[in-house]
Amino acid sequence: MGALLWLLIPVGAGLVAAVWSSWALRNRKTGDVAELAGYARFRDAMEKEHAVSEPASDPV
Template identity: 75%
Template sequence: MAALAWLLIPLFAVFGAAIWGSWATRNRTTGDVSELAGYARFREAMEKPPSGSDVV
């Protein structure tokens, strides 16, 4: 029975490593589109000349 336990430990380690590996290499590009659109709006706002009413 002890030998079976020692054989299961590496099996669980391989299973855990496979789960972690699939999680670490997942596709994380889903939020990039909205972030890039927000950055483009920010750049457009910063490129506009001042309105003149708040210039000191």
């Protein structure tokens, strides 16, 4: 009975490692797509602010 108990330790560790590796290698939805969309929004906001805040020419 003691030998079976000692055998459960590496089997349990193997199962935990398998679950962890499948979780670590999962496909993630976020990444470059979300970052590029955020950059595009930032660029649009900067262009919009720049276009609105240009000072009028002073007649000197």
